[in-house]
Amino acid sequence: MTEFPQNAILVVVEARASGELEQAAAGLFGAAAGAGTPVALVLAAPGAGKAAAAEAASLGAVRVLIAETPDPAVLGVPGVDALASAAEQVQPDAILLSHSLDGRDLAGRYAARTRTAVCVDAVGVSRDEEGVVANHSVYGGAYNVTSTATFGPPVITIRQGAVEARAEAQPETSETLSVTPSGKPAARIDSFDEETAVATRPELRGAAKVVAGGRGLASKEQFALVEQLADTLGAAVGASRAAVDAGYIPHAHQVGQTGVSVSSQLYIALGISGAIQHRAGMQTAKTIVAVNKDADAPIFEIADFGVVGDVFKVVPQLISALEARKK
Amino acid sequence: MKIVVLVKEVPDTYGDRKLSLETGLADRDASEIVIDEICERALELALAYADANQGTDVVVLSLAPDGATATIRKGLAMGAGSAIHICDEALRGADLGLTAETLAAAIRRAGFDLVVAGNASTDGSGGMMPAMVAELLDVPLVSGLSSVEINEGGVSGTRVVESGVQQVSASLPAVISITEALPGPRFPNFKGIMAAKKKPLETLNLADLGVTADDPDTARSIMLAVAEKPPRAAGVKIVDEGDAGEKLANFLIENRLA
Numbered sequence: 075m076t077e078f079p080q081n082a083i084l085v086v087v088e089a090r091a092s093g094e095l096e097q098a099a100a101g102l103f104g105a106a107a108g109a110g111t112p113v114a115l116v117l118a119a120p121g122a123g124k125a126a127a128a129e130a131a132s133l134g135a136v137r138v139l140i141a142e143t144p145d146p147a148v149l150g151v152p153g154v155d156a157l158a159s160a161a162e163q164v165q166p167d168a169i170l171l172s173h174s175l176d177g178r179d180l181a182g183r184y185a186a187r188t189r190t191a192v193c194v195d196a197v198g199v200s201r202d203e204e205g206v207v208a209n210h211s212v213y214g215g216a217y218n219v220t221s222t223a224t225f226g227p228p229v230i231t232i233r234q235g236a237v238e239a240r241a242e243a244q245p246e247t248s249e250t251l252s253v254t255p256s257g258k259p260a261a262r263i264d265s266f267d268e269e270t271a272v273a274t275r276p277e278l279r280g281a282a283k284v285v286a287g288g289r290g291l292a293s294k295e296q297f298a299l300v301e302q303l304a305d306t307l308g309a310a311v312g313a314s315r316a317a318v319d320a321g322y323i324p325h326a327h328q329v330g331q332t333g334v335s336v337s338s339q340l341y342i343a344l345g346i347s348g349a350i351q352h353r354a355g356m357q358t359a360k361t362i363v364a365v366n367k368d369a370d371a372p373i374f375e376i377a378d379f380g381v382v383g384d385v386f387k388v389v390p391q392l393i394s395a396l397e398a399r400k401k
Numbered sequence: 402m403k404i405v406v407l408v409k410e411v412p413d414t415y416g417d418r419k420l421s422l423e424t425g426l427a428d429r430d431a432s433e434i435v436i437d438e439i440c441e442r443a444l445e446l447a448l449a450y451a452d453a454n455q456g457t458d459v460v461v462l463s464l465a466p467d468g469a470t471a472t473i474r475k476g477l478a479m480g481a482g483s484a485i486h487i488c489d490e491a492l493r494g495a496d497l498g499l500t501a502e503t504l505a506a507a508i509r510r511a512g513f514d515l516v517v518a519g520n521a522s523t524d525g526s527g528g529m530m531p532a533m534v535a536e537l538l539d540v541p542l543v544s545g546l547s548s549v550e551i552n553e554g555g556v557s558g559t560r561v562v563e564s565g566v567q568q569v570s571a572s573l574p575a576v577i578s579i580t581e582a583l584p585g586p587r588f589p590n591f592k593g594i595m596a597a598k599k600k601p602l603e604t605l606n607l608a609d610l611g612v613t614a615d616d617p618d619t620a621r622s623i624m625l626a627v628a629e630k631p632p633r634a635a636g637v638k639i640v641d642e643g644d645a646g647e648k649l650a651n652f653l654i655e656n657r658l659a
């Protein structure tokens with residue numbers, strides 16, 4: 075076995091049940107390539123490792139370690155065991171994971187087990203004279219913060235969709251990682267419904283354009299207007315928490331402090347008041363447009379183009395104006 | 402059944418939250434300090450189980466500065482049976498690792514069947530504490546539950562991940578974390594508020610727990626720099642006179658956004 079690169083950044087990526095890598099993988103390798111040499115640890119179901127390794131190489135991994143979970147129904151622990159073995163072999167300068175639910179669990183358990191420092195929810199990584207540092211955007215984007223570990227490789231989780239950089243594809247060099255199971259108690263996955271619906275719209279995370287609707291849409295049926303405008307613009311669909319709570323759309327579409335943070339080129343807020351917790355998730359968008367009946371709605375304080383008006387009048391007119399230009 | 406609920410104090414998200422540009426720590430005087438909403442939901446879950454199952458012991462556990470007594474009392478007023486407050490100057494600016502070690506030590510000392518936490522705090526948005534605590538306690542972790550079923554020997558529920566929806570379960574003792582899909586909290590009533598004054602509230606420091614804050618063998622995360630971003634300015638605002646849709650279309654096209 076050849077040596078691992080001196081400045082290795084260990085990127086941990088999970089393959090979905092279908093075999094493809096998680097969505098955040100490209101951004102993780104992009105971030106790693108900017109701070110060192112990306113080496114991948116691929117966590118996959120039995121038989122899926124080889125295909126996942128090829129994808130990891132195409133996204134920038136110079137070396138790939140494959141860990142196929144012996145029992146995919148065991149939640150979390152096999153991944154931590156694999157990460158512990160991989161980190162010991164690679165001796166990386168930093169470990170990068172997605173700030174997804176599974177990524178956070180893996181990072182947290184590994185850090186606690188090995189007494190390694192964690193830097194969470196980073197929007198980027200870089201290197202100074204002493205090592206790898208993480209950049210964060212905190213309190214709803216009001217502050218920029220830099221953090222690192224006092225010593226040793228920091229474990230860094232990266233906010234999904236935050237890194238635009240991509241790494242160059244590499245020829246595949248992969249090997250199977252041997253893992254000693256820790257036998258730690260774990261939860262079990264009793265059943266799983268994979269989201270198979272073919273996405274016709276862009277994903278909210280990392281989308282270039284987002285059209286979001288709030289309580290002002292007033293019903294699930296009328297929320298379709300948000301989807302119509304999104305389709306006209308080729309945009310992803312977002313929502314306020316009030317719209318999610320009212321059942322107009324599933325939680326995965328919630329933008330804000332306790333939902334997704336977006337930094338799109340365009341963000342259109344329809345019937346959204348612009349509560350501070352909502353703004354926390356979208357105020358770093360390049361251009362913000364708002365349509366709201368209430369001239370005093372806080373969303374207007376940050377809108378580049380604000381329309382005081384009824385969404386049910388303004389938006390249909392906007393859609394037909396845009397459709398007319400397309401012809 | 403003994404349920405320990407992790408409760409965190411945070412700056413109220415309805416106010417302007419400030420970081421000290423000198424220390425990088427939250428400026429606690431700049432905003433109202435409240436129980437994080439997600440922790441109130443976690444407590445509600447435990448209390449709802451206790452309502453239906455006699456003999457359930459609900460303990461509120463918080464690591465917070467000494468001013469936190471009011472928020473901890475709120476947990477007691479909602480219905481928790483007792484509370485533990487970990488408070489020590491050496492914990493000022495504690496990173497996730499030190500916080501997890503300290504919480505785990507207190508949970509082990511108190512004894513538990515189930516630990517309930519929120520999935521992520523609104524201030525740090527780390528969302529890693531439940532995993533770290535589970536690892537240190539050597540018990541299963543079931544994170545990000547959007548529905549929860551607790552019974553004598555185990556816990557199960559629904560977990561939404563990026564690629565789909567899992568049904569998961571674990572035997573007790575275990576650590577779980579919940580999402581904001583779970584019901585909001587009950588309000589403390591007058592009786593609860595009066596009763597809270599008599600309930601046990603134990604205050605512990607690091608020495609009580611045998612935790613060392615500055616162990617030279619343990620890596621910690623540190624803040625190197627902090628800077629404030631200038632607030633965003635408002636642009637054009639028009640009132641619809643029947644043609645705002647047209648005007649908005651022009652704006653989008655002129656700016657190459659459509």
Ligand SMILES: Cc1cc2nc3c(=O)[nH]c(=O)nc-3n(C[C@H](O)[C@H](O)[C@H](O)COP(=O)(O)OP(=O)(O)OC[C@H]3O[C@@H](n4cnc5c(N)ncnc54)[C@H](O)[C@@H]3O)c2cc1C
Binds near residue numbers: 291316333346351523
């Ligand atoms: C801890 C915590 C976390 C939170 N996290 C989030 C989060 O992540 N994301 C989030 O969005 N919220 C979050 N919230 C909730 C937040 O405080 C607001 O309640 C929520 O954002 C309001 O959603 P809204 O703007 O759709 O509804 P409302 O505030 O009710 O606003 C509806 C708006 O629609 C307008 N309107 C009504 N009819 C029309 C019409 N026909 N045409 C045009 N305009 C119309 C009204 O003028 C109003 O401004 C959080 C709250 C807390 C306490």
